[in-house]
Amino acid sequence: MDWRQLWEICSAPDNVPIVGLIPLLCFYIYLAWKQAHANDQLIAQLEGDAALAKTHHRKTWPFKPGWQKEVHVWPFLLRIEFLAAIIVTIILMVWSITLNAPLEEPANPNLTMNPAKAPWYFLGLQEMLVYFDPWIAGVVMPTMIIVGLMVIPYIDTNPLGSGYYTWKQRKFSIGTFLFGFIILWVAMIIIGTFIRGPGWQWFWPGQTWDHNRLIYEVNRDLPDIFGITSNMAKALFGAIVVGGYYLLGGFLVYSLFRRYMAKDFKRMSLLQFSITQFLLLTMVALPLKMGLRLLWHIKYVWITPWFNV
Amino acid sequence: MADENNGKNGKVGLVDRVKDDIQAMKVDIPAKAKEQIEGLKDPTKTQVYTSIFRHKHDDTPRNRALGVLSNVFLHLHPAKINRDAVRYSYTWGMGGITFFLFIILTYTGVLLMFYYHPSKVQAFRDVLYLEHDVPFGKILRNMHRWAAHLMVIGVWLHMFRVFLTGSYKKPREFNWNIGVLLLVFTLLLSFTGYLLPDDQLGFWAVTVGTNMARATPLLGHEGPFGSMLGMTPYNDVRFGLLGGSIVDANALLRSYIWHCIGIPIVASILMIVHFWRVRKDGGISGPAPVMLEAEADKQRRGPKAAGE
Structure with missing residues (x-):
């Protein structure tokens, strides 16, 4: 166990935000879960008691008929904003006094940094480079993430859970978002920051970064396993595998939706459903490809003269 | 008299x-x-x-x-809001904190601009000068850097809260989209600033980042179908980003201008739209009264009822 190495990684100034992000995320997930749980209990109670549902004010916080429903922004909101501004300023001041912004040697194109890491918020994308070619990891996937985020309001047809925390009313959408944000985005950033060392190799926390370490891994392509040799056949084979993934996966999504989310499926138009299917499958393709690589050393699934997937 | x-x-x-x-x-x-x-x-x-x-x-x-x-x-605020809408446990206050950090960044950024020349000869020296000779120069640079990181985290947490409370749902779909664009611009603002000290860290981070651009399908010289469309290192999308085929003086100038002028202006305009739409779409989304399964397909509540 190399504690110095661990300390060096965790205390690198630009890694401090990620060290801070982890407890922050835990706290806010706990805060959200607590409220979602309380709301779900209230919903269950009201679902079972129609008379109460008519008279209840529908929030978990206390409310009595005589109370005012609205409060003045001045002072009740502005004082919170003012306090928040002061607290943020203090945190920032203390942070800036105690920790210096990093400054390395002058830029030198002849001396490559090893590991050369992108800023921490892009490390998830850099980590994806291990499993995908740059045109997917660096261009297509980021574009899909942005487009995917933007279409969320138009494909989520569930009218429940607007304006309050809940889990039971929105299991699918919240589950998907948590998977995408926590597992695929934040966890990949954490891997990229704390695990990846020289040569972008995997070093467990506390393992010494060995700049001379070499790993002999024989990566294969999926067509090789099936003994396909000609270029034409490889391209066709890959197209069938990728196409088959989307077709079979699409069918699986359909049958799961039909069975377990009948109401949402009924509300969705064909366009809404196909976009959901496509984005979902593309998102799941990332951990699947990671699994292919890590478990069976498979590099490419689809090989063509122009691009590889 | x-x-x-x-x-x-x-x-x-x-x-x-x-x-x-x-x-x-x-x-x-x-x-x-x-x-x-x-x-x-x-x-x-x-x-x-x-x-x-x-x-x-x-x-x-x-x-x-x-x-x-x-x-x-x-x-920008209404005169009155729902009594529960000031509850921190619901709002997390991350949108406001992000905006406050943007103001801090603008303020410290303008001060930093007084001491910085975006040229290969001077950029790194200016940062050294700032760290060792300019009064309060070190804390100025530190605050700018850490506020930028905090802003990225703030945007993520804001988006997370908005998602968890379903606040992107009708009638706020459009504003969610503006928010996604603001997320992208926040990341780009941070990324363009990374190169400016002209040190190894920034240089290689931007090299790694922009190398991906040459793999852009159709528009990058190493991307699928790029070379077929006549893309070379001297005319593809990466060349456009860097103003050259390598990260050098032009890239420094470009990233300076995007960082200090281009993106802040676009982001500010989007922020104006974002804040204005918060009001126009009925104020902050909640905490709204919980809705029951049976009421789901009945007439949706309008912005007024769902909001303030």
Whole structure:
């Protein structure tokens, strides 16, 4: 166990935000879960008691008929904003006094940094480079993430859970978002920051970064396993595998939706459903490809003269 | 008084006039001074004060509302909001904190610009100079850097909260989209700033980042179908980003201009739209009364009912 190495990684100034992000995320997930749980209990109670549902004010916080429903922004909101501004300023001041912004040697194109890491918020994308070619990891996937985020309001047809925390009313959408944000985005950033060392190799926390370490891994392509040799056949084979993934996966999504989310499926138009299917499958393709690589050393699934997937 | 004397004698000497004025002054000035002091006891009645503040400050509901509505910076807020909408456990306050950090970044950023030249010869030296010679230069740079990181985290947490409370749902779909664009611009702002110290860290981070651009399908020289469309290292999308085929002087200048002028302007415009739409879409989304399964397919609540 190399504690110095661990300390060096965790205390690198630009890694401090990620060290801070982890407890922050835990706290806010706990805060959200607590409220979602309380709301779900209230919903269950009201679902079972129609008379109460008519008279209840529908929030978990206390409310009595005589109370005012609205409060003045001045002072009740502005004082919170003012306090928040002061607290943020203090945190920032203390942070800036105690920790210096990093400054390395002058830029030198002849001396490559090893590991050369992108800023921490892009490390998830850099980590994806291990499993995908740059045109997917660096261009297509980021574009899909942005487009995917933007279409969320138009494909989520569930009218429940607007304006309050809940889990039971929105299991699918919240589950998907948590998977995408926590597992695929934040966890990949954490891997990229704390695990990846020289040569972008995997070093467990506390393992010494060995700049001379070499790993002999024989990566294969999926067509090789099936003994396909000609270029034409490889391209066709890959197209069938990728196409088959989307077709079979699409069918699986359909049958799961039909069975377990009948109401949402009924509300969705064909366009809404196909976009959901496509984005979902593309998102799941990332951990699947990671699994292919890590478990069976498979590099490419689809090989063509122009691009590889 | 002087007029009366004039009337009696018809002719008055200069000395008499002066004497008379002095007499009058002895009475006038203390009287006016007293008046002035009396006036200062209630400064809110002075012309200067009333020209600035258009309403009284007594603690009445009307004045509380006017305090927000008659102030250009505060009038983004409504006069009144739902009693639960101020609960921190619901809002997390991350949107406001992100905006506050943007203001800090603009402020520290402008100060940093006074000491920085975006040229290969001087950029790195300027940062050294800033760290060691400029009064408070070090804390200025530190604050700018850490506020930028905090802003990225703030945007993520804000988005997370908005998602978990389903606040992107009707009628706020469009504003969610503006928010996604703001997320992208926040990341780009941070990324373009990374190169500016012109050190190894920034240089290689930007090299790694922009190397991906050459793999852009169709538009990058190493991307699928790029070379077929005539893309080379000297005309593809990466060349456009860097102003060259390597990260060098032009890339530094480009990233400086995007960082200090281009993206802040675009982001500010989007922020204006974002804040304005928050109000127009019915204020903050909740905490709204919970909805039951049976009510789901009935008529949706309008922005008014769901919001304020």
